[in-house]
Amino acid sequence: MAIDITNHKCPACTGPLHFVGESGMLECDYCGSKYSVEEIEKLYAQDVAEAEEGFAKNEAKKEKEKAEFEAMGMEWSEEEAKGMKTYSCPSCGAELICDATTAATSCPYCGNPTVIPGQFTGGLKPDLVIPFKLNKDQAVKALENYYKGKIFLPKAFKEHNHIEEIKGVYVPFWLCDCEMGGSAMYKGANVRSWREGDYDITETTYFNVMREGKLEFEMIPVDASTKMPDAHMDAVEPFDYRELKPFSTAYLPGFLADKYDVSQEASMERIEGRARNSIKSEMRNTVRGYSMVTTEMENFDFENKGVKYALMPVWMLSTKWKGQNFLFAMNGQTGKLIGDLPVDKGKFWGLFAAIAAPLAIISSIIWILL
Amino acid sequence: MMTKKIISILFAIILVLGMSVSAFANNQGIYVYDEAGILTNDEIEELNAKAKAISEEYNCEVYAITFPGLEGGEAWELNEMLYFQLTEVFGASEDIIILTLAMEERQYDILAHGYGNTVFTDYGKDVMAERFLDDFANDDWYWGFNDYLDTCDEFLEMAANGEPFDVGSEGDSFGANLFGVLIATIVSCVIALVVCLIFRAQMKTARLATEAHDYQKELNLTNHYDRFSHRDIRRVYNPPQDNDNKSGGGTTINAGGFSHKSGGF
Numbered sequence: 001m002a003i004d005i006t007n008h009k010c011p012a013c014t015g016p017l018h019f020v021g022e023s024g025m026l027e028c029d030y031c032g033s034k035y036s037v038e039e040i041e042k043l044y045a046q047d048v049a050e051a052e053e054g055f056a057k058n059e060a061k062k063e064k065e066k067a068e069f070e071a072m073g074m075e076w077s078e079e080e081a082k083g084m085k086t087y088s089c090p091s092c093g094a095e096l097i098c099d100a101t102t103a104a105t106s107c108p109y110c111g112n113p114t115v116i117p118g119q120f121t122g123g124l125k126p127d128l129v130i131p132f133k134l135n136k137d138q139a140v141k142a143l144e145n146y147y148k149g150k151i152f153l154p155k156a157f158k159e160h161n162h163i164e165e166i167k168g169v170y171v172p173f174w175l176c177d178c179e180m181g182g183s184a185m186y187k188g189a190n191v192r193s194w195r196e197g198d199y200d201i202t203e204t205t206y207f208n209v210m211r212e213g214k215l216e217f218e219m220i221p222v223d224a225s226t227k228m229p230d231a232h233m234d235a236v237e238p239f240d241y242r243e244l245k246p247f248s249t250a251y252l253p254g255f256l257a258d259k260y261d262v263s264q265e266a267s268m269e270r271i272e273g274r275a276r277n278s279i280k281s282e283m284r285n286t287v288r289g290y291s292m293v294t295t296e297m298e299n300f301d302f303e304n305k306g307v308k309y310a311l312m313p314v315w316m317l318s319t320k321w322k323g324q325n326f327l328f329a330m331n332g333q334t335g336k337l338i339g340d341l342p343v344d345k346g347k348f349w350g351l352f353a354a355i356a357a358p359l360a361i362i363s364s365i366i367w368i369l370l
Numbered sequence: 371m372m373t374k375k376i377i378s379i380l381f382a383i384i385l386v387l388g389m390s391v392s393a394f395a396n397n398q399g400i401y402v403y404d405e406a407g408i409l410t411n412d413e414i415e416e417l418n419a420k421a422k423a424i425s426e427e428y429n430c431e432v433y434a435i436t437f438p439g440l441e442g443g444e445a446w447e448l449n450e451m452l453y454f455q456l457t458e459v460f461g462a463s464e465d466i467i468i469l470t471l472a473m474e475e476r477q478y479d480i481l482a483h484g485y486g487n488t489v490f491t492d493y494g495k496d497v498m499a500e501r502f503l504d505d506f507a508n509d510d511w512y513w514g515f516n517d518y519l520d521t522c523d524e525f526l527e528m529a530a531n532g533e534p535f536d537v538g539s540e541g542d543s544f545g546a547n548l549f550g551v552l553i554a555t556i557v558s559c560v561i562a563l564v565v566c567l568i569f570r571a572q573m574k575t576a577r578l579a580t581e582a583h584d585y586q587k588e589l590n591l592t593n594h595y596d597r598f599s600h601r602d603i604r605r606v607y608n609p610p611q612d613n614d615n616k617s618g619g620g621t622t623i624n625a626g627g628f629s630h631k632s633g634g635f
Contacts, residue, residue, distance in 0.1 A: 151569055188596065198609045204602045212593035220582045234579035274582040281581065282589045329576075338575040348566055356562035360555040367550035
């Protein structure tokens, strides 16, 4: 069996290790031993190298097998093969197939957490990672609290919502340092009114206003995974960058992880758009002292000053309700929770009637009495 | 100008005197005079019965008169002549309201006197005119007079209850109440909808970020100016509004003790 994956085992009892956000250490579920990320990195440096070597060997073996299958007329189509990856579980030996972008997962048969290093080698290795700070119990509790006070939430939705299936995912992000510079022209106006005899006089004084400058941005994030909806990933921002760490696979055991499948170039449009809107509003905010301001011209240039590849911690739960998908995401570092919930139309119109009817009756009575 | 006016008045007197022979010869409970011949006998009978009942119930006589034309005079002048004719010649009460139509000129005048001035305020006469003018404009004479008599009945009843119809009284009318209820219902629905939409907005929290304020440093302004461009001055003629009695309610009474509301239909 090719050793093409890294299986972080407890040095004391060989049980699987998980990264625990609260302690910031890798912990063994079986004997309770705890190890720092540095200790495990040192201990498994050789394993990781072997895994990478094994990964290469395995790729060669797969090529050979592919040729044999082709000879037998049993080949996967190119499209099918492109989107898949195979590996063997080091704990139970199951031959497993996963998505080509999957970088960390767990065995569906024995639950053994596994990191697939081939996904994070060479140019694919992330620069930074923010480790999970909140554990699954906290995520479940946060989601339960999120449901509270949502008066339009259908009762049956909560019952059919398998909250325990929430998963911790390291989502790939591009973090872009950039600068926007340029100028804008505005027309400012002040209005003064007074009365002279039988005439109302209105005086409007106009000003030409110019602003020129630049605005620097540090690590604007944009998710680099097509699997993750952009709106959800944008909404769980911001992350606390003070807790960014140099990337290590030791942070991954116990969580899912994906490698990026949206290129830097493809992400740049969204980054530039956000930076452009920010400088527009910042420039506009400097135009003060006028009762009316209209924008006449804006011209800004974008400069990319460097992009970093990072993995960000997000707890996710995807659930289906009446044929529709509802996705919840929680920032695994700050606990910010967002998501779309179904609306019970009966409850919506019920509340509408409960407010409108008594209000209409009371205000009508007051009108008639007065 | 004055000569013309005197001639007009004299003509009106002659006209009234002439009319008195034919129409006012019998004032035994007659309150509707159709000298222009625009109503059928049945309509006159019905309207007269109604006017008589109202006049007797509230001790304020209610008249409706049609005339072929003014012959150069004014509607209010003609109406004052008619008042003298009715009161001095035929012994009508001085507490009175008269609606007169001059058909050739399509002019009308409402005259009130005595207790009529208390009941039929300037604003009340305006509202009354609004109610019958749409019918008269369509040559619907019977319903126009009917509306006039209904309004007289309504205002006389309100006056009898101690609150003559005037500015601010509309809240008591059915139409005003209906309008108020309608407005209250619409406003209540809007408030309820806003509250529901606020709760509904909490159900969808995933939104694309459009700005990057969390990641920006301070704006570095390298150049800026605010330069005067030009100045526009606009002058609008707006004379002070006359504060007549209408705005504050009440009845405007002339030297002869009459109040009027005249116009075209």
